[in-house]
Amino acid sequence: MNNKFDALKDDDSGDHDQDQGSQKDCEKEKNDNDEDNDQNTAKKKIAVPGVGEHPLQYNYSFWYSRRTPGRPASTQSYESNIKQIGSFASVEQFWRFYSHMIRPGDLTGHSDFHLFKEGIKPMWEDDAxxxxxxxxIRLRKGLASRCWENLILAMLGEQFMVGEEICGAVVSVRFQEDIISIWNKTASDQATITRIRDTLRRVLNLPPNTIMEYKTHTDSIKAWEDFHGLVNAVGGR
Structure with a gap:
């Protein structure tokens, strides 16, 4: 699988910089489909490899989200703000999506790309x-595009070697820094968590002093609820 990716990467994985017009066109298309997003997602056909294509071990979906910073978000508004870009089942289909997507380093505002196994929503509450x-991993500005590419190629190429534990990956573009993360199914499996950490260090070529934080989704949900409880308490005074 790694060799298949390397061969395709030589041909198709240049910088593929997109101008702002392309980004606006993409956002316009997503906005046009917002109203029927849930129904359309449910009706989407399962992606299958084309004739002669190299199948991936799992099918995946790209998602995009953007929100106004500083504005409190509910779970419902967060879910409605995540837009599915599309799904793929082969190496070739991945590159067809990826080669036309703007790079994380060129995104503006409070934006996120998500790449998750098909059928898993990029939300803490999803059953998976x-x-x-x-x-x-928090990155200084300028590193997000390359780190994101290395991360998702490692994920699609099954380099983490942890069975079905990997759920997906996220790159979050912020004003002062960028953040990448990789999600797994079982927070209590210490051996798996350690292997994912060590693989991350290798595929991203991280310096030994890089700070890496593991956070359970249970803790994330609790922190989110505590924050919004405080906001509501202050707002009610």
Whole structure:
């Protein structure tokens, strides 16, 4: 699988910088489909490899989200703000999506790309995620695009060697820094968590002093609820 990716990467994985017009066109298309997003997602056909294509071990979906910073979000508004870009089942289909997507380093505002196994929503509450957690790495500006590419190629190429534990990955573009994370199913499986951490260090070529944080989704949900409880308490005064 790694060799298949390397061969395709030589041909198709240049910088593929997209101009702002392309980004606006993409956002316009997503906005046009917002109203029927849930129904359309449910009706989407399962992706299958084309004739002669190299199948991946799992099918995956790209998602995109953007929100106004500083504005409190509910679980419902967060879910409605996540837009599915599309699903793929082969190496070739992945590159067809990826080669036309703007790079994380060129995104503006409070934006996120998510790449998750098909059928798993990039939300803590999803059945596949709720007992799991994520490794978080904070990046200085300018590193997100390359780290994101290395991370998702490693994930699609099954380099983490942890069976079905990997759920997906996220890159979050913020004003002062960027954040990448990889999500797994079982937060209590210490051996798996350690292997994911060590693989991350290798595929991203991280310096030994890089700070890596593991956070369970249960803790994330609790922190979110505590924060919004405080916001509501202050707002009610």
């Amino acid at each position: 995620n709720k007992l799991g957690g994520k490794w978080i």
